[in-house]
Amino acid sequence: MGISLSKGQKVDLTKGNASLKKIGIGLGWDTNKYDGQHDFDLDASVFLVSPSGKVENDKNFIFYNNLQDPSGAVVHSGDNRTGDGDGDDEYVSIELDKVPENVAKIAFTVTIHDAPERSQNFGQVSNAYIRVIDEATNNELMRFDLGEDFSVETAVVAGELYRHQGEWKFNAIGSGFQGGLGALCNNYGLSV
Template sequence: MPISLQKGQKVDLTKGNPSLSKILVGLGWDVNQYDGGFDFDLDASAFLVGADGKAQPQDFIFYSNLKHTSGAVEHMGDNLTGEGEGDDEQIKVDLSLIPSNIEKVAFTVTIYDADKRKQNFGQVNNAYIRIVDETTDTELIRYDLGEDFSIETAVVVGEIYKHNGEWKFNAIGSGFQGGLAALCANYGIETC
């Protein structure tokens, strides 16, 4: 049975499970009734962030840059419609390969062309992030975001971070207006 988190909760990943190395981060969502004439294309991304809270352009993993040069983080591909059951997008993380200068990996979701399509996270429900031990296929953590969003077009869903040599997970659920550009600016990347 996975640990179910609330916004702001933090939980150890490796302290009680020292053999944990490979995790699968699954992100999923459903779209409320929407009749705008466009598909609802949500995109998961990961920012590998240093001690200064910033990421370098090569440390931004998304649909156009699927794998980090270290091999530590790999996006499994873009789902253009979000239809179907289960995870809509997945990101694999090998904790043992994360470069020593990286202190956290933030997992985000944005709405592609949100302004043009007049879409926002108020039109999305059942959004979640889950952490799975890839070796045993056991779901360890689940965080359901709830319905806290209205006009936001980007969300930092959660992050894994290093604390005293151990990896932890933080359920964030923080929304942004301005889509992917706002997230990139938040993590110090000038253009995305």
């Protein structure tokens, strides 16, 4: 079991661990019982962000309709429409050495599909987490449990990888957004 992170905590990934080349980001969640008529469909999305703080083009927005970036460094496992079962609900593989130099950080987000129409929000989601795995050993390096701090939010930035002085670090974010995927896209400079 890896390091358990707190919100806002930053941890070195590659400094002192030069052999770490390929990592996996596992995202998971459960939904609480609720009386609505719709199933929950949560989606993990990834934003490859330039030093300006924005995504340079749509190809650097990785989600269920665009499963990898042009370099092939970031690959999404695909949409899990139910979230049933134990373990990671959605998964992203990253080859750190292949990430283009113009990518300063990689943000990992989760949104609720059609949340307003279905009257759903993250207050109805529990046990949400993001974890980092060393794909060579399949060992969990770190994990951030997002907690139950959300009520009306329909999107969450769970965490991000970022470059710092030539090394990769992980930041446990846990920041909620209203407005779902559209709000996140606008935040990262993409128009919807």
